Amino acid sequence: MCSGYEVDFKALNRDIFGKEPEDPLLGNYLNFYIGHSNEYHIRYNSASGGLVTQLLIFALEEGIIDGALVTKMRKDKPLEPEPFVARTKKEIIDASKSKYCPVPANIAIKEILDSKEGERFAVVGLPCHIHGIRKAEKINKKLREKVVLHLGLLCSINRNFLSQDYLFKKFNVKKEEVIKLDYRGKGWIGGMTIALNDGTEKYSPLPIYWTQILRQYFVPFRCTLCSDQSSELADLSFGDIWLPEFRDDKIGTSLIISRTKTGDKILNEMKFKNKVNLKKIERYKVVESQSYPLKFKKEYLDARITLLKLFRKRTPIYNQKLLKPNIITYLHALLIYSQIFFSSKKYFWWLLEPFGNLLDKISKIKQKIH
Ligand SMILES: Cc1cc2nc3c(=O)[nH]c(=O)nc-3n(C[C@H](O)[C@H](O)[C@H](O)COP(=O)(O)OP(=O)(O)OC[C@H]3O[C@@H](n4cnc5c(N)ncnc54)[C@H](O)[C@@H]3O)c2cc1C
Numbered sequence: 001m002c003s004g005y006e007v008d009f010k011a012l013n014r015d016i017f018g019k020e021p022e023d024p025l026l027g028n029y030l031n032f033y034i035g036h037s038n039e040y041h042i043r044y045n046s047a048s049g050g051l052v053t054q055l056l057i058f059a060l061e062e063g064i065i066d067g068a069l070v071t072k073m074r075k076d077k078p079l080e081p082e083p084f085v086a087r088t089k090k091e092i093i094d095a096s097k098s099k100y101c102p103v104p105a106n107i108a109i110k111e112i113l114d115s116k117e118g119e120r121f122a123v124v125g126l127p128c129h130i131h132g133i134r135k136a137e138k139i140n141k142k143l144r145e146k147v148v149l150h151l152g153l154l155c156s157i158n159r160n161f162l163s164q165d166y167l168f169k170k171f172n173v174k175k176e177e178v179i180k181l182d183y184r185g186k187g188w189i190g191g192m193t194i195a196l197n198d199g200t201e202k203y204s205p206l207p208i209y210w211t212q213i214l215r216q217y218f219v220p221f222r223c224t225l226c227s228d229q230s231s232e233l234a235d236l237s238f239g240d241i242w243l244p245e246f247r248d249d250k251i252g253t254s255l256i257i258s259r260t261k262t263g264d265k266i267l268n269e270m271k272f273k274n275k276v277n278l279k280k281i282e283r284y285k286v287v288e289s290q291s292y293p294l295k296f297k298k299e300y301l302d303a304r305i306t307l308l309k310l311f312r313k314r315t316p317i318y319n320q321k322l323l324k325p326n327i328i329t330y331l332h333a334l335l336i337y338s339q340i341f342f343s344s345k346k347y348f349w350w351l352l353e354p355f356g357n358l359l360d361k362i363s364k365i366k367q368k369i370h
């Protein structure tokens with residue numbers, strides 16, 4: 001079922017939506033929305049507007065599902081994620097917020113398969129998780145019947161576990177002292193909170209630790225070969241709304257793409273019962289909000305695949321149209337693989353900051369010329 005080997009987008013789209021997508025950037029869709037949970041603490045303590053958490057609670061309380069595959073950080077090993085099946089409101093809330101590290105969501109699928117007859121579940125995952133689950137459902141009838149809702153997160157890239165070591169080094173934190181790690185939360189945009197065993201906390205806003213410190217370092221190799229930014233095979237996809245008009249939002253708003261009638265119906269029922277605030281938006285706003293990640297996945301990917309094939313590396317087989325590469329996309333590919341290489345060797349870490357500063361200067365000069 002590994003989506004790193006093959007994803008037949010055309011066939012899966014036909015199975016799920018009854019047609020191949022006409023939109024090369026966002027896949028099949030019904031509507032685009034922005035919205036947020038109407039429960040303040042859910043909205044404030046989630047990644048974006050708390051829509052995923054609120055929707056799972058609603059589906060559980062309305063009897064649409066009996067549980068949901070979600071991911072929390074482990075209590076005994078706070079730097080490791082733990083996918084599990086949540087069956088209560090508290091468990092769903094405990095698993096809210098984004099985890100920017102690899103998550104083995106497949107380990108909880110056995111629990112779904114072993115559940116009582118008639119029980120139904122939602123799964124929450126990144127685009128690559130949803131690919132794997134949809135592929136598994138294609139050959140396993142029981143799984144297909146049990147999973148009734150697929151909630152996908154938008155995803156540009158992830159980070160490997162070495163990124164934790166690098167951040168702790170930057171923040172002067174010893175790994176053994178960490179008792180809790182949150183990658184998001186505390187309003188919007190929110191940031192990383194590292195709770196230490198002496199009762200203190202270190203906090204770094206997302207734009208600082210994600211953009212200025214981690215840059216494009218520590219990206220898992222697989223993410224450079226990913227063609228799906230918006231969870232194209234989900235019932236509903238959820239992301240942040242990266243638009244200037246939301247700059248002053250301090251609590252959080254989500255971007256939502258509804259793709260199936262099941263997903264769209266639940267969203268509108270939640271609105272009707274005043275659980276969420278929901279407003280339709282136009283497609284161009286979604287594209288504007290995700291402009292760089294969409295370029296990275298849809299326009300620049302072919303260059304990376306071509307480059308890797310030159311080096312006789314194996315690449316995934318997608319039955320999907322990608323945009324044609326050009327000289328800039330090849331240069332971009334070389335740059336990203338060199339950043340991944342240098343960040344993978346601890347003895348090169350001293351280079352990462354000055355190299356990042358150099359790239360910033362080049363980009364400023366480029367902007368001036370334009
Ligand atoms: C690696 C990663 C990259 C992302 N990239 C983008 C992006 O480029 N653009 C964008 O707009 N949004 C991106 N997002 C999505 C964004 O961070 C939020 O998750 C999304 O907006 C949902 O917000 P929410 O408040 O509704 O979710 P919440 O109510 O906080 O719930 C989040 C749900 O997602 C689950 N979850 C969290 N992390 C993971 C994970 N790693 N794997 C599987 N399940 C997980 C949680 O268990 C929880 O159920 C990314 C998320 C991740 C994890």
Ligand code: SF4
Pocket residue numbers: 126127128129155156157158222223224226227228
């Ligand atoms: S970029 Fe693609 S492969 Fe990487 S975590 Fe996101 S969805 Fe998965």
